[in-house]
Amino acid sequence: MQPSPPLEGNAATVLRLPTYAETRDSGVEWLGDVPAHWEVRRIKDWLRVNQTVLPEDTDPDYEFRYIDIGAVQAGVLIGEPVRMKFGSSPSRARRVLRVGDTIVSTVRTYLKAVWQVPTGEDDLVASTGFAVLTPRAATEPAFVGTLCRSQPFTDCVMAQSVGVAYPAIAETRFSAVPVAIPPPEEQTAIVRFLDYLDRRIRRYIRAKEKLIAALEEQKQAVIHQAVTGQIDVRIGRPYPIYRESGLDWLPEVPSHWTMKKLRQCASISGGMTPSMEDGRFWNGDVPWVTPKDMKTVVIDDSRLRVTDIALAETPLRLVQPPAVLMVVRGMILARRVPIARTTAPVTINQDMKALRPRTALNATYMASFLDCAHDGLFPLIDEAGHGTRRLPTERWRDLPIAIPPEAEQTAISRFVHRVTTTTTAATARARRQTAVLREWRERLIADVVTGKLDVREATTTLPER
Secondary structure (H helix, E strand, C coil), X not given: CCCCCXXXXXXXXXXXXXXCCCEEECCCCCCCEEECCCEEEEHHHHEEECCCECCCCCCCCCEEEEECHHHEECCXXXXXXXXXXXXXXXXXXEEECCCCCEEEECECHHHCCEEECCCCCCCEEEEXXXXXXXXXXXXXXXHHHHHHHCHHHHHHHHHCCECCCCCECCHHHHHCCEEEECCHHHHHHHHHHHHHHHHHHHHHHHHHHHHHHHHXXXXXXXXXXXXXXXXXXXXXXXXXXXXXXXXXXXXXXXXXXXXXXXXXXXXXXXXXXXXXXXXHHEEEEEEEXXXXXXXXXXXXXXXXXXXXXHHHHCCCCCECCCCEEEECECHHHHCCCCEEEECCCEEECCCEEEEEECCCCCHHHHHHHHHHCHHHHHHHCEECHHHCEECCHHHHCCCEEEECCHHHHHHHHHXXXXXXXXXXXXXXXXXXXXHHHHHHXXXXXXXXXXXXXXCHHHHCCCCCC
8 A cells, every 4th residue: 555645734634533422621731622521630540660679688689671861752762672671771761551551751751761561571770760650550661651642632741840950750740640531442443543544654664764865875976976977967868988097995086086185175174162251252243153054065154153352362263154164073074074065154063074176176076976985985084992983184185186177066066056056955744744744643642532523433444453
C-alpha cells in the first residue's frame, strides 16, 4: 500500500470522526468537557505509582539495566540501557520496571520524557527522576502510555512543576493530577485506532525521509561531477580530453584545467573568542561564526555577534566577502568537514579558518570543490585531547585544487546554484509536509485521549493490521 498524502485540517473533518453525544464539565481546566460516561480520577486512584523499588539492602552483585532521564526522548528509548550492579549504581537507580509500566519524568519535566516498557524487556530499573505508573486490572496499559505522551498531559505536568533551570513536580502533586478515564473496552478501541493511524503516518514519513535522502544524494553526485570536471556543465557532456591529476581521490581532470596547492590560490586566516566576561565585546552587529552556524552553504549571519570594540581591542579580525569558511576543530569532523561561503563581512572563532580566494578563483567554485574534496580532507584529520577532532592547517594548506578557466568557474557556480536551489525547494517542501503531519498526529492524539473525538465506530471498520 502506498503512503497516504499528508492530512491537513481538523481531525474530525478529515477522518469524519464524530464528537460524543453526551458530555459533562470535568471540573479540570486542562481536560475541559469529557464524555459523560468517562470517569475523572486522580492518577493515584487509577494506577499504582512507584509501586516497587530496590531496597537499600539489595545484594551488591545484583545486576540490572538502568534508564536515566536523558535516555528517553520523544517517547522512545535512546540506545541501550546501561548494565550495572547495585553496589556500584547511583543512589537514584531504584525504580523497578515491569512490562506494561509507563515512566514519566518528574524532574527536568521540560524533557517530556515518557516511555512504556514493551514486551520482552526485563531487568530494568529507572531513575527516581521518573514516576513509574503500573496499570491495575481492567486498564489497558497502552492507553496509559498514550495518554501520558499526549501534549495536554505533558503540558499539565510542566505547568505544575516548580523551578526554572530544572523544573520538577513532587510525587504527591503528580499523583494527584486528575485524568479522564474511558471504560476498558473503549481504552482498547482508542489504542487500536491510534495505532492504526500511527502506522500509516509513520509509513508516509519514512517515504518522505527516503525521498529527502535520495534528493540530497543526487544533488551531491551531480555537483561532484560538475566541480571535478567529469561533465562540462555548458553542454552536459564530458570534456574531450583528460589527464591524470596525481590524486587518489580525483584520478583525472580536464586537460586544460590547472592544479595548484590551496595556499597558492587563497589567503588563510583564523579567528578567536573575545572575553565572554567583557560585555562591551558582545551583542553587536558583526557576525561571529562558529561551527554551530555551519549548517548552510551560504553564511551571512550567526547566532552570536560581536561589537566594533571587540574588533578594535582584540586580535579578532573581520573577514571580508567573498570568503570560504571551514571548520578545523570539533566533534563534527568525525563525520564531515563543513564548508560554506560568505556573502557578508564576518568574524570567526578559533575552531574555524577563513580562505579568501586570490584573483582568478571564484569563491563559489572553490567552496563547492572543497565540499566535494571530503576524501582528500578526511584522512588529514587527527584526534586531539578528549577525543576532539582537528584538521591542522599544515596538513591541508597543500591540498591540490583543480582550477578551470574563469568562464568555466562561473558556469559551474551557476550550475551548482541551480541544482542547490531546486533541491532545497524540494526537500523543504517534503520537510514541511512531514512537519504538518506530525503536528496533525499530535492534535489527533490529544483530541482522542481527552474525549473530544469518538473513535468507537471508526474502530469497527479498521482492518486487523
